[in-house]
Amino acid sequence: xxxxxxxxxxxxxxxxxxxxxxxxxxxxxxxxxxxxxxxxxxxxxxxxxxxxxxxxxxxxxxxxxxxxxxxxxxxxxxxxxxxxxxxxxxxxxxxxxxxxxxxxxxxxxxxxxxxxxxxxxxxxxxxxxxxxxxxxxxxxxxxxxxxxxxxxxxxxxxxxxxxxxxxxxxxxxxxxxxxxxxxxxxxxxxxxxxxxxxxxxxxxxxxxxxxxxxxxxxxxxxxxxxxxxxxxxxxxxxxxxxxxxxxxxxxxxxxxxxxxxxxxxxxxxxxxxxxxxxxxxxxxxxxxxxxxxxxxxxxxxxxxxxxxxxxxxxxxxxxxxxxxxxxxxxxxxxxxxxxxxxxxxxxxxxxxxxxxxxxxxxxxxxxxxxxxxxxxxxxxxxxxxxxxxxxxxxxxxxxxxxxxxxxxxxxxxxxxxxxxxxxxxxxxxxxxxxxxxxxxxxxxxxxxxxxxxxxxxxxxxxxxxxxxxxxxxxxxxxxxxxxxxxxxxxxxxxxxxxxxxxxxxxxxxxxxxxxxxxxxxxxxxxxxxxxxxxxxxxxxxxxxxxxxxxxxxxxxxxxxxxxxxxxxxxxxxxxxxxxxxxxxxxxxxxxxxxxxxxxxxxxxxxxxxxxxxxxxxxxxxxxxxxxxxxxxxxxxxxxxxxxxxxxxxxxxxxxxxxxxxxxxxxxxxxxxxxxxxxxxxxxxxxxxxxxxxxxxxxxxxxxxxxxxxxxxxxxxxxxxxxxxxxxxxxxxxx
Amino acid sequence: xxxxxxxxxxxxxxxxxxxxxxxxxxxxxxxxxxxxxxxxxxxxxxxxxxxxxxxxxxxxxxxxxxxxxxxxxxxxxxxxxxxxxxxxxxxxxxxxxxxxxxxxxxxxxxxxxxxxxxxxxxxxxxxxxxxxxxxxxxxxxxxxxxxxxxxxxxxxxxxxxxxxxxxxxxxxxxxxxxxxxxxxxxxxxxxxxxxxxxxxxxxxxxx
Numbered sequence: 001x002x003x004x005x006x007x008x009x010x011x012x013x014x015x016x017x018x019x020x021x022x023x024x025x026x027x028x029x030x031x032x033x034x035x036x037x038x039x040x041x042x043x044x045x046x047x048x049x050x051x052x053x054x055x056x057x058x059x060x061x062x063x064x065x066x067x068x069x070x071x072x073x074x075x076x077x078x079x080x081x082x083x084x085x086x087x088x089x090x091x092x093x094x095x096x097x098x099x100x101x102x103x104x105x106x107x108x109x110x111x112x113x114x115x116x117x118x119x120x121x122x123x124x125x126x127x128x129x130x131x132x133x134x135x136x137x138x139x140x141x142x143x144x145x146x147x148x149x150x151x152x153x154x155x156x157x158x159x160x161x162x163x164x165x166x167x168x169x170x171x172x173x174x175x176x177x178x179x180x181x182x183x184x185x186x187x188x189x190x191x192x193x194x195x196x197x198x199x200x201x202x203x204x205x206x207x208x209x210x211x212x213x214x215x216x217x218x219x220x221x222x223x224x225x226x227x228x229x230x231x232x233x234x235x236x237x238x239x240x241x242x243x244x245x246x247x248x249x250x251x252x253x254x255x256x257x258x259x260x261x262x263x264x265x266x267x268x269x270x271x272x273x274x275x276x277x278x279x280x281x282x283x284x285x286x287x288x289x290x291x292x293x294x295x296x297x298x299x300x301x302x303x304x305x306x307x308x309x310x311x312x313x314x315x316x317x318x319x320x321x322x323x324x325x326x327x328x329x330x331x332x333x334x335x336x337x338x339x340x341x342x343x344x345x346x347x348x349x350x351x352x353x354x355x356x357x358x359x360x361x362x363x364x365x366x367x368x369x370x371x372x373x374x375x376x377x378x379x380x381x382x383x384x385x386x387x388x389x390x391x392x393x394x395x396x397x398x399x400x401x402x403x404x405x406x407x408x409x410x411x412x413x414x415x416x417x418x419x420x421x422x423x424x425x426x427x428x429x430x431x432x433x434x435x436x437x438x439x440x441x442x443x444x445x446x447x448x449x450x451x452x453x454x455x456x457x458x459x460x461x462x463x464x465x466x467x468x469x470x471x472x473x474x475x476x477x478x479x480x481x482x483x484x485x486x487x488x489x490x491x492x493x494x495x496x497x498x499x500x501x502x503x504x505x506x507x508x509x510x511x512x513x514x515x516x517x518x519x520x521x522x523x524x525x526x527x528x529x530x531x532x533x534x535x536x537x538x539x540x541x542x543x544x545x546x547x548x549x550x551x552x553x554x555x556x557x558x559x560x561x562x563x564x565x566x567x568x569x570x571x572x573x574x575x576x577x578x579x580x581x582x583x584x585x586x587x588x589x590x591x592x593x594x595x596x597x598x599x600x601x602x603x604x605x606x607x608x609x610x611x612x613x614x615x616x617x618x619x620x621x622x623x624x625x626x627x628x629x630x631x632x633x634x635x636x637x638x639x640x641x642x643x644x645x646x647x648x649x650x651x652x653x654x655x656x657x658x659x660x661x662x663x664x665x666x667x668x669x670x671x672x673x674x675x676x677x678x679x680x681x682x683x684x685x686x687x688x689x690x691x692x693x694x695x696x697x698x699x700x701x702x703x704x705x706x707x708x709x710x711x712x713x714x715x716x717x718x719x720x721x722x723x724x725x726x727x728x729x730x731x732x733x734x
Numbered sequence: 735x736x737x738x739x740x741x742x743x744x745x746x747x748x749x750x751x752x753x754x755x756x757x758x759x760x761x762x763x764x765x766x767x768x769x770x771x772x773x774x775x776x777x778x779x780x781x782x783x784x785x786x787x788x789x790x791x792x793x794x795x796x797x798x799x800x801x802x803x804x805x806x807x808x809x810x811x812x813x814x815x816x817x818x819x820x821x822x823x824x825x826x827x828x829x830x831x832x833x834x835x836x837x838x839x840x841x842x843x844x845x846x847x848x849x850x851x852x853x854x855x856x857x858x859x860x861x862x863x864x865x866x867x868x869x870x871x872x873x874x875x876x877x878x879x880x881x882x883x884x885x886x887x888x889x890x891x892x893x894x895x896x897x898x899x900x901x902x903x904x905x906x907x908x909x910x911x912x913x914x915x916x917x918x919x920x921x922x923x924x925x926x927x928x929x930x931x932x933x934x935x936x937x938x939x940x941x
Contacts, residue, residue, distance in 0.1 A: 045804065045805070046805065047804075047805055047806065047807040048805055048806060048807060049807045050806050050807065052841065053841065054816075054818065054841045055839075055841065055842055055843035056778075056818060056820065056839060056843055057820075057837060057839040057843050057844070057845045057881070058820075058843075058879070058881065059843055060843050061879075061881050087760075088780065091782050092780055092782055092816055093816060093841075095816075095841070100879075110762070110764065111757075111762070111764070112760070177843075185803075185805075185806075187803065187805060188805070191804050191805055192805065269807075272807050278805065304759070304760035304761070306928045306929075306930065307759040307760070307761070307928045307929075307930035307931075309760055334803040334806060338808075342808070347842060349840075349842035349843060349844045350844065351843070351844055351845070353844075353845070353847065354844070354845035354881075354882055360873075360882055363847065363873060364872075364873045364874075364882075367848065367871075367872050367873045368872060368873075371870055371872060371887075
């Protein structure tokens with residue numbers, strides 16, 4: 001069973017790798033072609049493949065920690081450790097790798113890798129980084145290598161032949177890291193003459209010799225107590241191979257006509273050795289150059305693919321070494337790494353995405369949301385939700401809960417409008433505020449909400465407006481000052497509604513919803529309205545009027561008074577009312593003016609308001625979507641998330657919700673054509689009349705007065721009902 | 735069902751066994767010890783990927799004219815880029831299963847975004863993998879390193895391990911939980927588990 005599973009996966013994996021290999025091959029062909037053309041020339045000089053620096057993400061994390069906690073302003077050189085590997089598949093660059101363990105010089109080196117010790121120069125400023133004398137650094141390092149060669153310490157510990165320098169500057173505000181590697185190599189001024197061209201080992205050695213070589217190398221490793229030996233000496237016959245460490249030269253080689261040295265070679269090119277051989281050849285030339293005729297070099301490469309090990313692809317060649325005059329000065333050196341453009345210069349890597357906590361929070365939030373798409377709702381259009389600009393009118397219990405749910409959906413653009421200050425009773429119900437916010441008269445809700453949102457998620461783009469929304473029946477004409485203030489408020493609100501995609505009505509009075517309802521209807525913006533009673537709530541979307549230019553909309557067949565109502569024919573918050581909004585706070589007791597609702601209600605209603613918005617956004621027709629009703633609960637849902645109701649009316653006493661839908665009312669005091677027409681033609685003039693007048697102004701305008709009179713006449717015989725109060729509707733308290 | 739759960743001790747012994755085999759097969763898994771008993775298995779794999787040349791390099795021009803080096807091979811700029819994939823097998827206490835953390839970075843050490851990781855996978859395979867039911871990748875802080883990693887979410891691990899473990903139990907066959915699990919989830923994120931592991935494990939008895 002496991003095997004079967006494995007085999008299937010195996011197939012996939014093989015496919016994956018064969019595809020990768022194809023890519024690799026094409027790269028290699030280019031490199032090898034250039035290799036063979038060089039081999040064709042008459043005077044062959046040996047060329048080495050330079051190291052490419054390879055840094056793991058963990059290295060930069062660790063450097064950041066070291067800089068912050070240990071080094072601080074200390075710029076003195078630090079000892080670090082990298083490693084290189086001789087088992088890479090063809091096509092990979094010859095790398096010197098530094099990982100997070102680089103700072104632990106005495107720590108273990110990965111198995112079968114050779115360590116390389118380096119010097120870290122971390123500067124405090126970018127200027128210091130740029131001004132560092134790279135030539136001097138290189139010459140200093142080269143001199144140390146040369147001294148070790150002269151003194152013979154390099155023979156005992158040849159790891160000094162493969163050193164590096166790393167110059168860095170870490171900009172920890174921007175998480176930009178500047179760096180430049182140097183792999184110091186001493187140079188023969190005339191180059192190194194190839195006597196016998198590089199060949200793949202299996203063309204030179206018999207299978208028996210290769211097996212013996214592998215065994216001899218493994219023995220040497222065991223003897224040295226390591227898993228990789230960077231440099232070694234070698235003697236072989238037709239069926240035996242013997243190896244010795246570099247320091248045993250005098251005892252091992254009695255005849256120096258032809259010697260064979262082995263180098264652990266990280267390069268994968270068939271015509272070139274890697275960098276570690278360079279300084280070894282300098283060492284050999286300095287110590288034995290005059291005695292040696294030719295040197296045979298084995299570039300030992302040892303790879304395991306799919307569990308089978310091979311050294312057949314190792315490379316072997318012969319060179320003639322130049323000689324050094326006794327007491328020669330330190331030869332010239334090279335080694336600064338070229339940048340990806342192929343020029344001499346440092347590199348810079350921007351790690352803000354993986355190190356800046358703010359960026360991390362953003363990508364985590366988005367990734368977590370995407371989890372929904374992987375399995376549960378594959379067709380979910382998250383971008384549509386995330387990019388929706390939401391205007392929250394009211395930052396109280398409803399506003400706070402709506403904002404939190406919007407953040408949960410990854411919505412980035414949230415704007416609050418509120419004119420209240422935070423009072424002592426607020427924090428327990430309004431989850432964006434704390435006790436401290438109430439002190440000293442209380443912070444402005446809109447501003448405090450923005451502050452808290454940014455604290456919760458710095459990626460949010462939140463704004464707050466501490467302003468009042470003018471209301472019908474609340475006169476603004478006391479003075480020129482109050483009038484012009486009202487005009488400014490209206491203009492500000494108009495601007496805000498224009499700039500946003502969805503307007504949430506979350507205020508605590510009914511009449512404050514009138515102005516934004518009118519403006520949003522006129523500007524064809526989606527409105528989501530939530531209002532609370534004591535244990536009842538309504539969450540609804542306002543009907544989204546058709547754009548003015550399209551003229552008369554084709555009627556949707558099957559649409560009736562209560563079902564299949566298309567979005568543009570749906571009513572608004574005021575459509576079900578036969579009284580115009582007025583001052584509802586006058587003549588009310590405190591419990592009628594204030595939020596007196598079951599504490600869980602605002603969270604439920606606030607969450608539903610956002611979820612309703614998200615479902616609407618997922619519908620192909622958005623706000624024009626036909627309203628789903630309770631009856632549609634059994635049918636195929638219109639969106640990937642389910643139904644798109646017009647209203648959700650909830651009754652906490654029964655723990656029940658219903659989904660009614662209703663048509664727009666042609667005498668509506670907010671969204672009827674006549675109101676919108678007056679608003680669009682007269683603007684603030686019309687609005688100020690509404691603010692300053694009593695109910696009757698709007699009721700006269702829309703024809704409600706007439707309707708009242710007709711109804712009253714009809715009711716003469718049935719005087720027991722008063723259907724005009726809104727006492728049983730969920731009121732506007734939040 | 736307790737059969738499908740893995741306690742931390744069994745996780746460690748499973749890992750130890752996998753390490754032994756890795757050593758035999760010269761695969762490069764290593765055990766990275768944490769603070770106390772805890773730790774994780776780690777493997778680094780390199781992949782060369784052909785990319786479009788729209789590399790976002792920020793370079794400071796600083797040509798300091800190092801003397802021409804006749805012995806240095808100058809490599810032409812290639813259209814391929816090498817990505818370092820880092821895989822960690824960490825024990826998940828909450829799910830009581832192993833969890834596969836991974837990240838990929840360029841040779842400069844810049845971590846790739848999930849989109850970039852996907853775009854480095856061949857399109858044919860990408861489509862298939864993206865629709866794979868096990869494929870719930872999220873981003874989390876590494877529980878032991880505190881650095882951001884991608885995580886193949888362990889919430890469904892028990893579901894797909896159950897039939898394998900039950901079958902093995904019925905046939906009185908021993909199973910290395912971590913290895914079997916890895917052979918299923920590894921390939922989803924480009925991690926190769928050589929078949930040799932299963933061949934050699936059939937002769938070895940865990941616990």
